[in-house]
Amino acid sequence: MFGFGQPKLSSEEKIAAVENEIKVMTEMQTRMAKICSQKCLDRTYREGELSKGEASCLDRCSVKFFEAHTTISEQLQKEQAAKGGMMGR
């Protein structure tokens, strides 16, 4: 996302870039935890600990969620690039 070889940024821009990155990542993690718990946890709460099944469901769910994120973002970028060639980039 943000990274290499950028033109000189003002101090404020640099802070804002890192700030944004942290927020985006934190939000993604929060969403992932929320959605995967909805998909994986037994809602009767007879146990206060994660069962083996729940834990491995969460692990797989996190990988899939991440992959879905990447897949969707790549597709959007591709379609955006195909459509908006005139907008530069």
Added chain:
Amino acid sequence: MDGLTNSEQQILADRIQKWQMKQFMGIFGNLVDSCFTSCVDDFQSKALSGRETGCLSRCVSKWMATNERMGERFAELNAAEMERQQRGGR
């Protein structure tokens, strides 16, 4: 971090902290909603029953364990993704 000076890092840390406070209120609200929905469904009495209280408590414990686990997985996945991007790989 990412070439920020000390004072810039301080500004960043302050902003993130304020933001996290706000986030926390939302996350806390979601937790209450979710555990309440799962655990409390009997309105014959206005006091939480022992069963409901136990369920709420297990719900919170499980939520914490889930968050911890998802945090670890997220960090791993993110590190792998960064590496993939740096290699310019597809």
